[in-house]
Amino acid sequence: MGNTVVSESRIPVPPISEPPPLEPTIWATIVMFYTEKTRLAISGLGHGPYLVNPSFFFPFKVCYIDLQFLTRLTIHLLTLGPMGLVILHVQWIMLSNQFTVFVTKHIISPSLKEHIFRITIETLEQTKLSDLRKKHEFKPLPKMKYDPTFQVYIRTTEMMRSFLWKAILLLTSLIPIIGPILTNQLSSVKRSQSLIHYYLYNMKNMNQEQALQYKYKHLISFIYMGMSTGILEMLPIFSVFTMIGNVVGGALWSIEHLAVIDKLRREGS
Structure with a gap:
């Protein structure tokens, strides 16, 4: 018997279609x-x-x-709702810009800021500059007897106050849209003091306690200056340039405004 070959009929099989993703x-x-x-x-x-x-x-x-x-x-x-996604990203851009400004001011450019401030001051007339350096706003404070218990109380109070203030700023920054703006404006006084750090400690030869007294004496001026510079620092991208302009503005403000007020008060007393 011979081998018989059975021809298989080829039936076309349709391709298996995968479900659309x-x-x-x-x-x-x-x-x-x-x-x-x-x-x-x-x-x-x-x-x-x-x-x-x-x-x-x-x-x-x-x-x-x-x-x-x-x-x-x-x-x-x-x-x-869906609008919250848009509001959140706007708020996140504002917070990211503030964080960038903070890192730049406190980590990258402290020496650069002091250098710009000093150059701005030294462009004034030498007679006016030498006269400013001779002025001392406060007499040296008397030395207090060191008390460990009192120091612990003071340090603990300062830490608690600093923690509460930062917690308030953090909670305020969570408010949609206006939160970062309020946080920026609440830090106005501290911003002004950092702008004229060179003027207080290098030109007026103040210590920390005397600088604190000086700040409260010119509190209104500190608030106005801090609010205006804070608004400029909130501008995305442009804040890189406004930070330099704020340092120059702080130098001129400390000489043309604060020094003049001090002189008028001394002449009136």
């Missing part, structure tokens, strides 16, 4: 985006020695910022 909703997109950011931040923990490499601490900061942003995002979306 689901379009992600806005909620799923938001969660996926920030989850991926957090995952990438955590994956950076394996780079370099943990205790000596500064990059070890950076992922924790990124995770903290992400968690804070997600918390605010949830609150804004539940209370304000």
Whole structure:
């Protein structure tokens, strides 16, 4: 018997069509985006020695910022709806700009700010400059007897006051849109004092207590100057230039305004 070959009829099989991918909703997109950011931040923990490499601490900061942003995002979306997403990003841009200004002023440019201030002062007439350097607003304060118990009380009070003030600023910054603006304006006096730090400590030869007295003596002027410079520092991108302009303005303000007021008060007394 011979081998018989059976011909199989080939029936065309239709291709299996895969279901179309689901379009992600806005909620799923938001969660996926920030989850991926957090995952990438955590994956950076394996780079370099943990205790000596500064990059070890950076992922924790990124995770903290992400968690804070997600918390605010949830609150804004539940209370304000889709408009809360827009409001939150506007507020986040304002807060990021303030954080950038803070880092630039306190970490990167302290010596540069003092250099610009000194150059501005030295452009004045030498007779006026030498006259300003001879002025002492306050006499040296008498030395107090050192009391450890009193020092502990003072330090504890200062720490509690500083903590409460920072907590108030943090809670104020959470208010949509107007929160960062209020936080900026509430720091007006401190901003003014930092602008004329060179004038108080180098030209007037004051110590910390005397500078504090001087601040309360010119409190209204400090508030006005701090409010105007604070508004300029809130401008995104342009704040890089306004910070330099504020230093020059602080130098001129301390000489043309504060020094004149001091002179008039001395002549009137």
